[in-house]
Amino acid sequence: MTDCWNTDNGEAVFRTRDMVKNLRIKVRVEKVTSTAALSQHLQHQVLSQQQDGGAIELQTLTSQGHKGDNEEELVVGWQEKLFSQYEMELFENEASCQTPLERQYHLEVKALKKARGRRNRRIFTYTDHDRYTNSLPFNQLQYSSILLNTSKSWPTFLAERMTSLRQRGQDQQKIDCGVPKAKIINWEPTEEFVRNTHVVNNVMQTMHIMADLGPPEKLGQKENECLLVTIKTDGSGTVIVKPDFNKGREPYRIVTGEKKEVWRLTVENASTVMKPEQKDREQNIYRDLYTQHMDYLNSLVGQDFEMPPVGVLRYLLNGEIVSAKGFEYDNLYIHFTIELPTNWSGSPNQSLSGVTHTCRTKPMGKEDVAFFSHLFSCEASYTCDKESEGTLLQWPVLYFKVLSLDSWQRCRTEGYGYLLFPAIPGKHTITCHTWRPLQTGTVSALRRFFIGGSPELEDISYVRIPGTFKGERLSRFGFCSETTGNVTFNLHCMQQARSFVDANMLRKKRQRVLNQLGGFSQQGAVSSVQEAFQKARKKMQEAQENLPKDLISSTSQLQIELSSQLKTI
Amino acid sequence: MAELHIIGQIVGASGFPESCLFCKWGVHTGAAWRLLSGLREGQTQVDLPQIGEMAYWSHPIDLHYATKGLQGWPSLHLQVWHQDSFGRSELCGYGYCHVPSSPGHHRISCATWRPLGTWQEQLVQKFIGGGHQLRKPDLIYSGADRYRLNTEAMGTVELELDIILRHFDKYGVNS
Numbered sequence: 001m002t003d004c005w006n007t008d009n010g011e012a013v014f015r016t017r018d019m020v021k022n023l024r025i026k027v028r029v030e031k032v033t034s035t036a037a038l039s040q041h042l043q044h045q046v047l048s049q050q051q052d053g054g055a056i057e058l059q060t061l062t063s064q065g066h067k068g069d070n071e072e073e074l075v076v077g078w079q080e081k082l083f084s085q086y087e088m089e090l091f092e093n094e095a096s097c098q099t100p101l102e103r104q105y106h107l108e109v110k111a112l113k114k115a116r117g118r119r120n121r122r123i124f125t126y127t128d129h130d131r132y133t134n135s136l137p138f139n140q141l142q143y144s145s146i147l148l149n150t151s152k153s154w155p156t157f158l159a160e161r162m163t164s165l166r167q168r169g170q171d172q173q174k175i176d177c178g179v180p181k182a183k184i185i186n187w188e189p190t191e192e193f194v195r196n197t198h199v200v201n202n203v204m205q206t207m208h209i210m211a212d213l214g215p216p217e218k219l220g221q222k223e224n225e226c227l228l229v230t231i232k233t234d235g236s237g238t239v240i241v242k243p244d245f246n247k248g249r250e251p252y253r254i255v256t257g258e259k260k261e262v263w264r265l266t267v268e269n270a271s272t273v274m275k276p277e278q279k280d281r282e283q284n285i286y287r288d289l290y291t292q293h294m295d296y297l298n299s300l301v302g303q304d305f306e307m308p309p310v311g312v313l314r315y316l317l318n319g320e321i322v323s324a325k326g327f328e329y330d331n332l333y334i335h336f337t338i339e340l341p342t343n344w345s346g347s348p349n350q351s352l353s354g355v356t357h358t359c360r361t362k363p364m365g366k367e368d369v370a371f372f373s374h375l376f377s378c379e380a381s382y383t384c385d386k387e388s389e390g391t392l393l394q395w396p397v398l399y400f401k402v403l404s405l406d407s408w409q410r411c412r413t414e415g416y417g418y419l420l421f422p423a424i425p426g427k428h429t430i431t432c433h434t435w436r437p438l439q440t441g442t443v444s445a446l447r448r449f450f451i452g453g454s455p456e457l458e459d460i461s462y463v464r465i466p467g468t469f470k471g472e473r474l475s476r477f478g479f480c481s482e483t484t485g486n487v488t489f490n491l492h493c494m495q496q497a498r499s500f501v502d503a504n505m506l507r508k509k510r511q512r513v514l515n516q517l518g519g520f521s522q523q524g525a526v527s528s529v530q531e532a533f534q535k536a537r538k539k540m541q542e543a544q545e546n547l548p549k550d551l552i553s554s555t556s557q558l559q560i561e562l563s564s565q566l567k568t569i
Numbered sequence: 570m571a572e573l574h575i576i577g578q579i580v581g582a583s584g585f586p587e588s589c590l591f592c593k594w595g596v597h598t599g600a601a602w603r604l605l606s607g608l609r610e611g612q613t614q615v616d617l618p619q620i621g622e623m624a625y626w627s628h629p630i631d632l633h634y635a636t637k638g639l640q641g642w643p644s645l646h647l648q649v650w651h652q653d654s655f656g657r658s659e660l661c662g663y664g665y666c667h668v669p670s671s672p673g674h675h676r677i678s679c680a681t682w683r684p685l686g687t688w689q690e691q692l693v694q695k696f697i698g699g700g701h702q703l704r705k706p707d708l709i710y711s712g713a714d715r716y717r718l719n720t721e722a723m724g725t726v727e728l729e730l731d732i733i734l735r736h737f738d739k740y741g742v743n744s
Contacts, residue, residue: 297635301570301603305740306638318642318667323680323722333716357718359682364584371680371722373665374715375644407688425743426671492670493744494639500741 005253011230011242018274020205020233023078025241026270027123027228029211029254031070032262069216074123075270076209078231083109084124084212085220101129122219123228126208158199204232204240213256213263226256229267245269307498313382314496315396317421319489320376321356325369326485327414329404332370333358334487336400338378339461344396346380358405367485395421399460402434402487410452413437415484418463421493428491435481571737572605575632575643575668577730579613581625582681584724585661587651590624591615592726594648596632596668597707599641607632615652630730639742643668646706647726649681659698662723663706669732670744677728682720 076082083091083105090096091109112118186193207230214224232240243252244267251264274282308314324332337353340346354376361368380396398421402414415434422428437455438444448454461467465474575596582590595610613626634643647664662681669675684701685691694700737744 297605298570300605301635302637303570304637305571305736306601306640307740314639316639316642316670318644318670320666331719355716357682357715357720360685360719360721362722369722371682371725373663373680373682375665375667377642377667379640427669427675490666492642492667494670494742495744496639496740496742498741500743501739504738504741 006246006250007253009243009252011240012244014239014241016237016239018237020237020239021078022271023231023239024075024270024272025209025229025231026073026075026268027209027211028073028264028266028268029071029122029213029228030251030264030266032264033070072120072122072211074120076123076125078233079127079205079207080125081105081108081127082120082124083112083118084210084225085121086212086222086225087124088112088118089220122213123209123211126210128205128207204234207231211263213254213261224256226254228254228265241267243267308381308496310498311384312497313384315380315382315421316494316496317378317380317491318375318493319378319398319491321372321374321400322488322490323369323371324359324402324485324487325361325364326367327361327370327402327404328484329406329412329414330361330368331358331406332361332402332404332414334372334374334400334402336376336398337460338396338398340380340396341394343385344380344382344394346378350377350379352378393423395423397421397461397464398489399463400432400487401457401460402485406452408452412448412452412454413456415487416457416460416463417487419489419491422491425493425495428493429488430491431486431488433486434484436484438480438482440480570635570637571740571742572735573632573634573636573643573668574733574735575607575630575634575730576733577630577728579626579628579630579647580727580729581616581623581627582649582724582726583623585624585649585651586723587653587659587661588622588624589615589617589652589654590649590661591652592626592628592647592649594628594630595646596643597646598634598643599638601638602634602636602641602643605633605635630728642670645679645728647679647681648706649724649726653698657698660700660702663703664726666728669730670734672732672734672744675730675732677730679726679728681723681726683723685719685721 074082087105088109091102091105092113094103094106097103097106189197208227209229209231210225211228212219212221212224213226214221218224230240230242232242246252246266246268251266254263254265255261256263321334321336324334334356335353336355338346340352346352354374356372356374359370359372361370363369378396382393398419399416400418401416403411404414405411413436415436417432417434419430419432422430437457439455444455457463459466459468579592579594582592592613593610594613598604607630609632611628613628616624616626618624632643644665644667647662647666649661649664651659651661653659660683662683664679664681666677666679669677684703686694686701690701734744
């Protein structure tokens with residue numbers, strides 16, 4: 001006789017794109033009494049007997065008296081106000097109505113009394129506007145005495161702040177997503193304002209479905225009111241239902257009164273479902289909207305994209321000279337050139353060299369650093385022709401030299417360096433170390449200090465591999481240099497070629513096939529292919545066995561006919 | 570048509586001699602680029618750090634570009650200004666950096682510099698502020714005229730940018 005109860009009455013959060021006024025909830029309360037249980041048991045027995053083929057049809061024992069006393073089922077819409085017995089009596093007198101809302105209730109109650117009466121008996125609702133919504137015992141969850149098992153506890157500071165922001169959606173300020181044109185800062189916030197904005201609050205509309213679970217003769221007592229379901233929604237499609245819909249599971253259990261009566265609560269979603277044609281129409285509308293938007297975007301820019309000619313690799317380098325540090329003198333500037341080897345060509349109207357501004361250093365840590373933030377960009381195309389197919393691809397080089405110029409117009413070389421264009425596209429941060437040629441002896445050092453001249457390289461490509469170098473071994477024997485500071489570059493490179501299109505598509509296709517086979521490893525792929533093969537084979541065998549018999553017989557008939565014909569011939 | 574999304578923030582600035590800073594930023598692109606949504610330029614709030622010396626702005630950048638070619642890749646230009654207690658604004662530095670071309674999360678430190686005048690002007694600047702500014706900050710992009718400038722190194726601006734590329738691989742771009 002004991003039913004199983006659903007003890008999971010936490011709240012459930014639903015998200016919907018539909019308007020919340022389409023929500024309908026069916027609530028059913030049923031009292032669990034001994035007679036009811038007994039009559040149910042008897043009914044089950046009788047039904048089972050009848051099913052076994054019992055001859056006598058017994059009239060089942062229905063529960064006597066008013067069925068509505070011990071059970072009620074109701075479909076409630078969103079913010080639908082249903083009055084309880086207590087409220088009916090309360091709002092009958094005009095004197096007790098204080099707010100305009102209550103006066104409106106008074107009119108509604110009078111109209112209901114003139115008509116055939118209200119359709120609910122025990123179950124009633126509190127909507128968002130009622131004055132009782134704030135003072136429900138459910139509210140007391142804010143205080144930790146409900147959460148903890150101490151007898152006395154005081155609400156925390158945060159709990160106090162949060163209690164005041166229930167359901168009073170009209171007072172709270174909604175902050176716009178757009179940039180506010182008016183004052184951004186509130187220099188004198190009121191206490192209310194502070195309470196509302198210092199904690200996270202979603203403006204929620206609430207509705208409580210209650211039931212008056214007293215004895216049937218004494219309906220209308222405030223103490224017998226019991227909260228059944230709470231529905232909350234914010235304006236953006238979130239609906240919170242506490243407790244959750246039963247969805248076919250066991251009903252919830254409510255225990256009331258001093259006599260500890262047990263009631264069963266079932267909650268169901270009774271909203272009308274959208275018909276499939278309407279769903280299709282909605283999908284089509286969305287799809288049209290999106291394609292329209294895509295067409296608009298395409299029309300802004302155009303569908304084409306600049307592609308290099310066939311067999312050409314286009315290399316695009318966006319770089320910046322960031323900083324130089326660790327050099328001997330101040331007021332540094334950098335002069336750089338880009339060299340393109342054979343088979344490389346640059347676009348005609350770009351300059352392959354540049355000079356930065358002169359920058360006075362500042363101390364950062366132990367070294368002096370100069371910031372340039374000099375942007376440069378280089379676009380080069382590589383054409384592969386048959387002669388150079390055997391040799392390795394040579395990438396362009398950036399040569400630079402760092403010089404210093406002071407207020408007395410003394411110019412000194414501070415260092416030489418080079419940077420090879422990266423072969424891998426992406427972002428590269430490269431720090432190049434520099435050196436400067438050194439002439440041994442005091443005369444050159446004195447000259448450098450006092451007047452400012454210093455030896456320079458005639459051919460800057462000597463920094464890496466001199467242009468005039470032909471041979472196998474590069475020897476720099478006898479060349480003296482001194483290490484100076486370093487220069488930092490940030491490079492972003494991109495490469496574009498027509499052959500990459502197919503490679504990318506191929507890579508994507510391979511990835512897709514691998515994913516479909518369900519494994520990233522080769523082994524996984526092979527075993528899953530084998531499994532699939534076995535399954536297919538089994539299916540084919542079964543299909544062969546299940547071939548319709550007449551087909552086989554017809555073929556055999558054909559054979560007989562053929563053989564008979566042959567015989568006749 | 571390929572699309573580029575730049576989503577990120579200007580985190581803050583550090584290394585400047587003054588502390589009450591704000592930043593004016595903008596994005597500069599070539600002619601083939603079209604801004605589909607987002608604000609191309611803006612100005613942060615003034616931040617005065619109480620603890621430490623880094624000024625934090627956390628200013629959002631959210632841009633959506635469409636392009637027909639790879640030339641003219643977007644670059645970011647920044648101007649850091651100092652607002653003193655009298656309400657005057659003084660230039661603290663210019664910084665330039667390219668928007669990264671590889672997809673993913675990038676942390677960028679953009680170095681800044683400030684134009685310098687003669688030593689007399691520097692002395693005056695030390696006392697009453699002011700100082701030279703570029704007549705048009707856009708002249709810098711071509712790079713041809715930069716060598717005329719005398720500058721001094723200032724601080725760095727930190728940025729965090731997330732780059733999302735779309736349809737670039739369809740046109741054979743590896744980045």
